[in-house]
Amino acid sequence: MDKAGKVFEPIATGSVAESVIHQIEAMIVSGILREGTKLPSERALSEQLNVSRPKLREALKQLEKDDLLVVKQGERSEIAPLIGSAMTPAFQELYGRHPSALFDFLEYRREQEAFAAGLAAKRATKADKEILTEILAEMERSRIAKDFKAEHLADVQFHSAIVAASNNSTLIHMMASIYQLTKRGVFSNRLFLRTMDGVGQKLHGQHCNIAQCIFDSDAEGAAEAARYHLDYVESSIRAGQERDARERLGQKRKFMRKS
Amino acid sequence: MDKAGKVFEPIATGSVAESVIHQIEAMIVSGILREGTKLPSERALSEQLNVSRPKLREALKQLEKDDLLVVKQGERSEIAPLIGSAMTPAFQELYGRHPSALFDFLEYRREQEAFAAGLAAKRATKADKEILTEILAEMERSRIAKDFKAEHLADVQFHSAIVAASNNSTLIHMMASIYQLTKRGVFSNRLFLRTMDGVGQKLHGQHCNIAQCIFDSDAEGAAEAARYHLDYVESSIRAGQERDARERLGQKRKFMRKS
């Protein structure tokens, strides 16, 4: 039995603090705990985890040390910033002004969101679908109220929720970085507002179609609907720009006739 | 954050004894610890597992309680019998005498071993392949020495090793029950001896072919070779039975001419 006697491995029951760290890290990676999310109080959290407060604090201290948590006395701990930026602030400024950058950006988004929509159609949970339904309702509310800022925010939340429903942590993270550009208004909001103006109803229909394909677990349909939507957004922006150019020419002609 | 605050799960670091039980049970299910295998002494095992002897004993006592371990003072603990019998002793006796039962048995074995050979071709480890090579050599040795008992045992070991290399615990267990019938001589050894007589060289070649397909990771080839082998065994047994029947008729004719 000497031969078989060497097949056992040392038992390694992790410490309480290690187990806590492991669970919180897993929740960060899977997107359940996003950057900025505040944790419950230490007392509440130790109760939920069924561990003592000193041991919980040991774990939280380690997470703070690893730059995953921000801890301040008197305030609840919160998840640290997780998203780096693919662009420096200076490049973001230039990128936002560069005319064709917007279309490159839309092209990239189109492919990523088609991918995400396909995955979401396969993997979305009941909770994911309810979130999508709520955001769609909020978009419609803010569109009717002509609250463009709220409508724009809801639009980003909608696309972000689809990516979340893909349950692919790498895609979630990389797209969060992309959506941050949109949230910050790297591209002039005027471009988006022109797109929305007059075609909001149609865009809403497309959003509903994407969601319906996800609800129906139609992966190909969801990917195609997402691709179609982003194509439509791009062509609307192009049409708006061309309309602007024609109006500028018309104003110039009118001015020349007066003199 | 009240909503998100309910997403943490209680930490459950298992006790030392629970971890030991878990590891040993996993080794039983995966076939590493077979029935009859003796464990290292408690002192050696506690050293390998890096746990205290009292805690190890606590785990072993629970395994004994679950009928997975046999513990006797002064002797090393051993894995308890794990294989139940699909047949009662009375039915085994009848089954062994029933003429067509042998062919039903071979038919069942043929399909199971083709399945196992295919899996083994995909999954066999280096250790699995070495074991097969060793058993093939032992079979050849005992065939040349005309040690039929040893040859028969090696044959069962060969087929059992293929099943083990499939790494499918359910298949391993169910086939262990089947091979036990063979080991016990449920079917008259005379049938098998007649098969071996005169065709041993050919059967050996088939064994080598099966093994070679497994070494080559040829799943389809391995399954086909296994199926062909069991077909050949069956047809050899049938031929032997027909030869016996003709000899009995010839003896009767000879006796009638004398009177």
Place this chain on the structure above:
DNA sequence: AAAACTGGTTAATTTAATTTACCATGGCTA
């Protein structure tokens, strides 16, 4: 401004595990 919430610290206590010593049984060898 006081109360209530939060994080921050530490000593006392409890629990789980380890260490150590010894007993009982069985097999092997001189």
Place this chain on the structure above:
DNA sequence: TAGCCATGGTAAATTAAATTAACCAGTTTT
């Protein structure tokens, strides 16, 4: 056949890990 050596069996003392409880300091809310 007795002694030795292996094994499993038992239990008390010690150590390590975790919990409990109490209190302090900062921030937010009423």
